Amino acid sequence: MKKAYKIANFRLPLVLALSLAAGVAVAYAFAVYRAEFIWMIAAVPLTAVIFIVCALVTRSWKPMLFCALACALFITGVFYAGGVLYSYESSSVRTGELCYISGVVKSRGETSSGGTYLILSDAVTEYGGLDGDIIIYIDEQTEGYARTGYKVRVSGVVEKYDLFCYGELNYRAADGIKYYANACGDLNSEYAFSLFGGIREGIYAVLYENCDYETAAVAYAMLTGDTGDMSLQTLSSFRYGGVAHIFAVSGLHIGVLFGVLSALASFLRINKKISFAAIIILIFLYAGVCGFTPSSVRAAVMCTVAAAAKLLYAKYDSLNALSVAVIILLLLNPLNLFDVGFVLSVSAMLGIIFLSPNIRRLLLRTKLPRGLCGGIAVSAGAQAATFPALLLTFGYVSGAGIILNVLVLPLLSALYVVTFAAVVICAVVAPLASFMSSALLPLSAVINFFVTFGFENSLISGFGGWWTALFVFAAIFALSDKFNLCRSARAIACALCAVCFATCTVLGGAVFGSETRIVVGAYYDGGMVLVRNAEGNVLIVTDGMYTGRLTSFINRYCPLGADKVIILGGEGAAEYVYELDYDFADIYLPPDGIVLPAPDGSTAHYESSFELCGTHYSFVDGYTLRASAGGVDFAVCAGRYIDIQSTDLLITLYENTSCNAATQVCFDGKDGDYDVYSQGCLQFIADNGKLVLTGLVPAP
Numbered sequence: 001m002k003k004a005y006k007i008a009n010f011r012l013p014l015v016l017a018l019s020l021a022a023g024v025a026v027a028y029a030f031a032v033y034r035a036e037f038i039w040m041i042a043a044v045p046l047t048a049v050i051f052i053v054c055a056l057v058t059r060s061w062k063p064m065l066f067c068a069l070a071c072a073l074f075i076t077g078v079f080y081a082g083g084v085l086y087s088y089e090s091s092s093v094r095t096g097e098l099c100y101i102s103g104v105v106k107s108r109g110e111t112s113s114g115g116t117y118l119i120l121s122d123a124v125t126e127y128g129g130l131d132g133d134i135i136i137y138i139d140e141q142t143e144g145y146a147r148t149g150y151k152v153r154v155s156g157v158v159e160k161y162d163l164f165c166y167g168e169l170n171y172r173a174a175d176g177i178k179y180y181a182n183a184c185g186d187l188n189s190e191y192a193f194s195l196f197g198g199i200r201e202g203i204y205a206v207l208y209e210n211c212d213y214e215t216a217a218v219a220y221a222m223l224t225g226d227t228g229d230m231s232l233q234t235l236s237s238f239r240y241g242g243v244a245h246i247f248a249v250s251g252l253h254i255g256v257l258f259g260v261l262s263a264l265a266s267f268l269r270i271n272k273k274i275s276f277a278a279i280i281i282l283i284f285l286y287a288g289v290c291g292f293t294p295s296s297v298r299a300a301v302m303c304t305v306a307a308a309a310k311l312l313y314a315k316y317d318s319l320n321a322l323s324v325a326v327i328i329l330l331l332l333n334p335l336n337l338f339d340v341g342f343v344l345s346v347s348a349m350l351g352i353i354f355l356s357p358n359i360r361r362l363l364l365r366t367k368l369p370r371g372l373c374g375g376i377a378v379s380a381g382a383q384a385a386t387f388p389a390l391l392l393t394f395g396y397v398s399g400a401g402i403i404l405n406v407l408v409l410p411l412l413s414a415l416y417v418v419t420f421a422a423v424v425i426c427a428v429v430a431p432l433a434s435f436m437s438s439a440l441l442p443l444s445a446v447i448n449f450f451v452t453f454g455f456e457n458s459l460i461s462g463f464g465g466w467w468t469a470l471f472v473f474a475a476i477f478a479l480s481d482k483f484n485l486c487r488s489a490r491a492i493a494c495a496l497c498a499v500c501f502a503t504c505t506v507l508g509g510a511v512f513g514s515e516t517r518i519v520v521g522a523y524y525d526g527g528m529v530l531v532r533n534a535e536g537n538v539l540i541v542t543d544g545m546y547t548g549r550l551t552s553f554i555n556r557y558c559p560l561g562a563d564k565v566i567i568l569g570g571e572g573a574a575e576y577v578y579e580l581d582y583d584f585a586d587i588y589l590p591p592d593g594i595v596l597p598a599p600d601g602s603t604a605h606y607e608s609s610f611e612l613c614g615t616h617y618s619f620v621d622g623y624t625l626r627a628s629a630g631g632v633d634f635a636v637c638a639g640r641y642i643d644i645q646s647t648d649l650l651i652t653l654y655e656n657t658s659c660n661a662a663t664q665v666c667f668d669g670k671d672g673d674y675d676v677y678s679q680g681c682l683q684f685i686a687d688n689g690k691l692v693l694t695g696l697v698p699a700p
Helices: 012-032 037-057 061-087 195-210 213-224 232-240 251-267 272-289 294-311 318-332 334-338 340-354 356-364 370-394 399-407 409-428 430-439 441-453 467-479 487-509 547-557 572-579
Strands: 098-110 116-125 133-138 151-157 177-190 516-522 527-533 536-542 564-568 586-588 603-605 609-612 615-621 624-629 632-637 646-652 660-666 682-687 690-694
Touching (some): 012 037, 037 061, 251 294, 294 318, 294 340, 340 467, 370 399, 467 487, 564 624, 586 609
Parallel strands (some): 632 646
Antiparallel strands (some): 116 133, 516 527, 516 682, 527 536
């Protein structure tokens, strides 16, 4: 009898993982658009209808059982994630009052401004226990010392993070951090035993006591995933080089460790069952040292499934293993679905699973060494699948990373093994610690290589919004050996994806006719406005804006880049010029502000009135700018007061009632017609005297 043709093999773990993720996504959508929690009950009759349809279509018990499991996981995702999201809005203790805070240090690091922060778990105040972790910000005047595992007590005003900020899920929520406070007075601490914290302390001491600071910081980040001690320049250099994923403990680290331990167990001829148990315990212990990050847990679970399959002489299926890992991670914390590390880790594995085998087979025809073919295939698959997530998160991808991940990644993997082994040996045999710096000389050379070249000029951006992920993954699936498609079907599917990708990219970056697009964004105490028309792009920014966010904003909403910037902020505007991490050809500053020389390659202008790209601008004062575009008058104000009586569109950093504006947008407040803090970036179209808000925008 002829076997039935199937496009793909059915995988129950994959279906269950997708069902659970869909439920979490539905709960997230309810939270974004401020729907009442009670409306989530609608998921129950929806899944009941799906199950009834399945029962009518097939009479076999297996499909019905699989459908019931998928529906159950979907409902679990909806209510579990909904409960987590909606409970985040409430507080278990009184906030806004000075109190003593006690807890155990979960991790520590440095802020972008050079300060220190501690993340406390099991924290309590005199008002009760906190139903989430708290981050304590410590300034230079606070005396006291604490590292991971210490018990601490400090005074501060406890405040709660908002679930959403600037139109996105607060990344603190995905990390389980619900509260924050600035330390007041001294920090009292005492050492308390912590298995994971103690191991981290040992790694930290071995590295920092025997190596130069920068090498120790990079090595510590490679081993634990903690980049808090790395300088911004070094971390940015690795990011621009496209290899910063070596600091996210994932398959690269866990896989290498698993392979080394397996080879060692085989060499010592240890019983398979004993070695399996020992290796898995060590791997999860290492994941705990790294803070049980989503990427480390995902890799540990996949290694466990692989080892169990080998032990039971069963066929290992990497896609099923990944699906099991995703289910476990979402059941541990449904908000992992929106964690950048989780998304990048899962995307990379999908690329490796779906795309790498066929790439490897093609490369083997070129007579290249098998090891090199495998390395190129794995790197290409991972980079292709993480391409959309990197664009949406950072606004760019590294062109240099395409090559460096093939050439440098094997070296970094070897250096990881050397660093790991050196730390273990030096921790066990203390007299050998003096040789640590010599063992890490190759790592120091790699660091110097990345810092010297920088790779800032290799960044690629301007590929549009979230829809790029649809076309990229559709093309990956079409090229995958997991789908039984003929060559013509694969070619047609890839061609359609390429056409759609190119079309959306062009349309996303185009401005048509006489219209002017005004894009408003912000980030804690700063705001930015992008004015785009057919003649060019102009950026208006307030001083104090976080430069990393500014670069991502430009890359996302201005594909062709912006070479002209106007800075508001009075006398501080000129000083802020040197903090900009972006090359602008022309910089326009308030005429009454401090006059400072412009950075190399830029020209500073101190004019009260000027015209840029067909739009007329004029400084009202050092904090206020007025302009007219598309027949619409608009003003941007970075101060508390504004000397303008009326305008069509007013964009302010602070609440402002002195100006009669037809439409008011607040960067960082909850007043006005629109609020960037709660709604995210807003895009207006000005054309022929009409102002229209575009896109789907949540209610403020």
